[in-house]
Amino acid sequence: MFVTMPAPVGAIANNRRREWEDREWFPPGPQLAICLSGEKNRLDDLTDEELLQVAAAAxxxxxxxxARELAxxxxxxxxxxxxxDSDDTDHRILSGRESVTEEVAAALTVTSNTAANLVHLAERLTGPxxxxxxALGAGRLDMAKARVICDVTDRLPEEVAGRVERAALETASGQTTGQLRRRIRRIAQRLAPEAVEERRREATRLRRLELWDTPSGTSDLALCDLAAEDAHAIFNKITAAAHGIQADGDTRPLNTIxxxxxxxxxxGVELPEAIRALLTETRDDSAKDGSVGDGDVAPFAPVVAPSGGGDDLRTGAGGACDEFSGDTDIAALANEVERRLRHVQGRVPPRELPHAVRQTAQRIHSQFSEARDAACxxxxxxxxxxxxxxxxxxxxxVEARHSTxxxxxxxxxxxxxxxxxxVPWRPGITCRxxxxxxxxxxxxxKQRKDWRLFQIWAGLLIWVTPxxxxxxxxxERR
Ligand SMILES: [Zn+2]
Ligand SMILES: [Zn+2]
Incomplete structure (x- = not known):
């Protein structure tokens, strides 16, 4: 939403034609940002056509x-x-490229995977x-299309990648990502069939079963990077069986079946057995009409989800009051730590910032040493x-304190x-x-010299990036 102050109607009526007229391709940049913001753009006063122009301009x-983000x-x-030094790789320590990925992940609050994709895209769009x-910086194509070009040309011979890229840029602004992908995939396939096949083989080597939880409290389970013919054969087989079940009277949607x-x-149920079980289940359901019975046919009852770490904390630790006061102390301590670290920022030249922040965190850690041991x-x-x-x-x-x-x-x-x-273990004690x-x-x-991790109080940590x-x-508080 645009948050703007109401402007006199007359002023808008006079200005607005000049605002968007003949500016379908007003290039992006600071000036367009000004056009897109401010009171002259009260959307109420724009025509339908102008609204679409504003959307396109935005x-x-x-x-x-x-493009700036990637640069x-x-x-x-x-x-x-x-x-x-690439010859000097130590596998116990994360490489420079992976380390920068983690810096980006933390700074942009995205996963390591997303950050790795961004770093890869950034290097390619500023390099080959x-x-x-x-074209991205000039607004001639969007990030999704830039990604498509990056994906399709990935690991193709340089000369082929260049030709595919040029072909892509000719049509990208008038095509959706799907259209663009299909077209340039065909071109890549024609120009470098071996490279495309090798890439496909390599991708299937990374085939895997993935699991993730969804916001609605369900879980997705996906087989990824299967050979296409394999995946299609499995899907077709299940679809054919599901059609058969529908023909036998199951009225539920095909997707559900x-x-x-x-x-x-x-x-691990055999296919004929699985079909029988599904049909029995449908009949039982319609007979019971929603009643919740024990159900003697429950061949694939969902695995009970593990209870959260919070339960352990509640049963494992002392009284609730102690926990509460502990939380309050930690919150106050965290605020104090935050205040001191902020204090450093803006007070030292950028070049000295990493050192200054590390030193401050180290000092706080040492300062609390006795109190920390005493509390423990x-x-x-x-x-x-x-x-x-x-x-x-x-x-x-420790696992209950941090579930991840x-x-x-x-x-x-x-x-x-x-x-x-x-703090790396030296012969002696191990403590929470x-x-x-x-x-x-x-x-x-954490093994890298340019990263630091401090545990100021049990469970309260500071990461310092390069x-x-x-x-x-x-x-975590429960
Ligand atoms: Zn991790
Ligand atoms: Zn301790």
Missing amino acids: RRQTSWAQ AIAELTRRRTADE LAETGE RADLAAQLLH RGDEEGHGRPGYRPPAAMRRE CVFPTCNQPSHRCDLDHT CNLAPLCRRHHRL SGAWYLVRP
Whole structure:
């Protein structure tokens, strides 16, 4: 929505023709931004045609801004990878390129995957696909189409990629992403059939079963990067069986029958048996008409979802009052830490910022050292256990504190993470005030010299990135 002050109607009536007239291709940039904002653009006063022009202009402006976003990411990537010695790779430590991906993920609040795609797109659109990058910046195509060009030309021989790109740019502005993709895929296939086939084979090597939870509380289960003929054969087979079930009187939508049938088959039920079970189930349902019975036919009852970590916390820890006051202390502490870190920003030259932020975080960590140990000792469980590996109860407590890896944008469940000693373990004790779940990737990120992780209080952590950005990670409160 445009938030604007109402302007005198006369002024708008006089100005608006000049505003959009003959400006269908007003190029994106600061001036278009001015046209798109401000009181002259009260949408109420524009004609239908003008409204569409405003929409198109705003989209061009978006493309322009996205080209800037990618250019900035490309420049940061260049800086971070420029002095990296590729012969000297240590697999325990994340590479410069992967590290910059994590910086981008944290700064833009996107997943590592999204950030990796952005870094890849940024490098290509400022390198081999510079013309596409320019077209994006000029608003001649949008980010989705730039992605299509990047995807289709990926790993093609340079000369072929160039020809495909030129062909794409000729028609991209007048085609949807689907039309564009189909057209340039055909061109790539014709120019470099071996390369296209090799890429396909490589993609199928990455075939996998994926699972993710949806906002509606269900889960999606997907087989990804199967060979196309395989996937189509499976789909056709299930569809044919589902049609058969419908013909036998199942009135439910085809999609539902297909999903149930596929689920049965994945549960290991033979196809004829699965079909029988589905038909029986439908008849039972219509007979019971919605009553919730025990149901003697329940061949694929959903697996009970694991309860959240919060339950462990509630049963495992002391009284609710203690927890509450603990939370309040942590919140106050977090605010104080935040205040001090902010204080550093703007007070030192940009070049010195990373060092200054690291130092401040380090100082805060040292300053709270005694209080931290004392608080830990004051707790029923006490401070520390001998040895490197945390005992099971401590592990549960740390996992309940953070249900995922403690990198700000990571979703890896903590039970699948390592419990990392924030300050590296030296022979002595292991304690929850120095443990946090880190997935493999972010464990390797933490090993880099240009990243820092501090645990100020049990469960309260600070990440400091190579650029001196910092992120506070708090314990989850239930
Ligand atoms: Zn402790
Ligand atoms: Zn992680």
